[in-house]
Amino acid sequence: MQYHIATYGCQMNEYDSLLIAKMMESQGCTATDDPAQADFLIFNTCSVREKAEETAIARISKMKCYKEANPNVRIVVVGCMAKNLGESLMKKRRIIDFVIGPDQYNKIPEILFSRPVIPTKGNRKYRVLTDFDSEENYLGQSAKLLSPFSTHVTIQRGCNKHCSYCIVPYVRGPEKYRETADVLREIKEAADKGVSEITLLGQTVNAYKSGNDTFATLLNKVSEISGIQRIRFVSPHPKYYTPDLIEVLLGNAKVATSAHIPLQSGSDAMLKKMRRQHTVDEFLRIVEKLRGANPLYGLSTDIISGFVGETEADFEKTLEMVREIQFDSAFMFIYSPREGTESAKEQEILSAEQKWERQARLVELQNEITLQRNQLMLGRNEEILVERPSSKNPEEWVGKTNNFKKVVFKPVGEIHPGDYLVCNIDDIRGWTLRGTPIAQ
Numbered sequence: 001m002q003y004h005i006a007t008y009g010c011q012m013n014e015y016d017s018l019l020i021a022k023m024m025e026s027q028g029c030t031a032t033d034d035p036a037q038a039d040f041l042i043f044n045t046c047s048v049r050e051k052a053e054e055t056a057i058a059r060i061s062k063m064k065c066y067k068e069a070n071p072n073v074r075i076v077v078v079g080c081m082a083k084n085l086g087e088s089l090m091k092k093r094r095i096i097d098f099v100i101g102p103d104q105y106n107k108i109p110e111i112l113f114s115r116p117v118i119p120t121k122g123n124r125k126y127r128v129l130t131d132f133d134s135e136e137n138y139l140g141q142s143a144k145l146l147s148p149f150s151t152h153v154t155i156q157r158g159c160n161k162h163c164s165y166c167i168v169p170y171v172r173g174p175e176k177y178r179e180t181a182d183v184l185r186e187i188k189e190a191a192d193k194g195v196s197e198i199t200l201l202g203q204t205v206n207a208y209k210s211g212n213d214t215f216a217t218l219l220n221k222v223s224e225i226s227g228i229q230r231i232r233f234v235s236p237h238p239k240y241y242t243p244d245l246i247e248v249l250l251g252n253a254k255v256a257t258s259a260h261i262p263l264q265s266g267s268d269a270m271l272k273k274m275r276r277q278h279t280v281d282e283f284l285r286i287v288e289k290l291r292g293a294n295p296l297y298g299l300s301t302d303i304i305s306g307f308v309g310e311t312e313a314d315f316e317k318t319l320e321m322v323r324e325i326q327f328d329s330a331f332m333f334i335y336s337p338r339e340g341t342e343s344a345k346e347q348e349i350l351s352a353e354q355k356w357e358r359q360a361r362l363v364e365l366q367n368e369i370t371l372q373r374n375q376l377m378l379g380r381n382e383e384i385l386v387e388r389p390s391s392k393n394p395e396e397w398v399g400k401t402n403n404f405k406k407v408v409f410k411p412v413g414e415i416h417p418g419d420y421l422v423c424n425i426d427d428i429r430g431w432t433l434r435g436t437p438i439a440q
């Protein structure tokens, strides 16, 4: 039997898809990229913005032809939209057989393989499993590797923050942390298979605590695992960039020299309304420490344009902050009211066009800054983690610097994904850096 998984949303969903993939394979199922070949079509969905849900629903609807061709095909919707829409999802799209929320994935093998479930209207209750489970941390389990040299490991699930615009706490439930020993076990297993780059995941990943461990001590422990060379993490919250964490970020050579710090807005009034629990000034202090120690420290961020109540003056403050900080990259989103969240109760004044227009101004500014930040890399010798041949030109390969910049280069001699090599960054085309490997 074959399964096909399509994943939407954040890296936490990517990790969960790999966890589910492992469960499917433990039942003797193999992965296929081709939905036409699959016995199980699994959709791991996101609800963060309306568009994310619409995209997944449109894709799921397209599966009707496979179900018609073979009625034994099972369509399984998992992830945040499964939790958010629950049974109503089945009513919306009758081709869906199972709706399974993020704390119920351990039931997938039983549901799909042990019991010969003939999905009927009558057993709908059994087909919709979306309850939260405060105990479920997938203890002792490991996800399939993302790649032979780099993988994600979730260390925290759920979120306690309740930012006023955000649906995540409602679809992922309250925060829970994996035990340090379990995290280290999964990473060690990955390292033993050749993985050298680890990305630790959680919605407020740097709030991590377990026993006597904090995120800072966990980073140090991960760095001691033989074979681990680069450690990254998403998504941290500005509130938890504590002095001891910053010390580890700057002092531990295995922790990559780039970080994500979600700004959301450059206006204190908006940050307060968003319930972000940090001010513009506190955010700037973190940036100062990291960039003060290393001007090439890579910084990425998330920004929402057109939040409910955002004035032109508020938005200009965001542009000002972006200009001042010079992020290397930014994920920029148009505010999308999500039912059930606090800010969705407030009537929007901005039209869709006005929100788009703000977003376009922000994107234009960030594009200029990204180019300038990349230009600063010219002339440097940088260690690259080799990823893959370039899709545009198979003679060229693509890798990433420690501060998370993509570099395209022509290899000299044999090369493999997962190799580390030093390149001289000697050109830039568009935004993309180009390098020449140097003999060592």
Ligand code: SAH
Binding pocket: 048, 049, 165, 166, 167, 168, 202, 203, 204, 235, 236, 237, 262, 264, 302, 303, 304, 333, 334, 335, 336, 337, 338
């Ligand atoms: N836990 C992370 C973010 C998770 S969601 C954090 O706190 O940074 C990823 C990003 O989606 C958020 O940072 C935010 O910028 C964006 N986002 C969340 N809800 C949104 C909404 N309702 N409309 C637009 N963007 C949203």
Ligand code: SF4
Binding pocket: 159, 160, 161, 162, 163, 166, 167, 168, 169, 203, 204, 237
């Ligand atoms: Fe959403 Fe805020 Fe939690 Fe991030 S910290 S997941 S934005 S509620």
Ligand code: F3S
Binding pocket: 008, 009, 010, 011, 012, 013, 045, 046, 047, 048, 079, 080, 167, 168, 171, 172
């Ligand atoms: Fe989306 Fe769920 Fe992640 S709502 S952003 S997939 S936690």
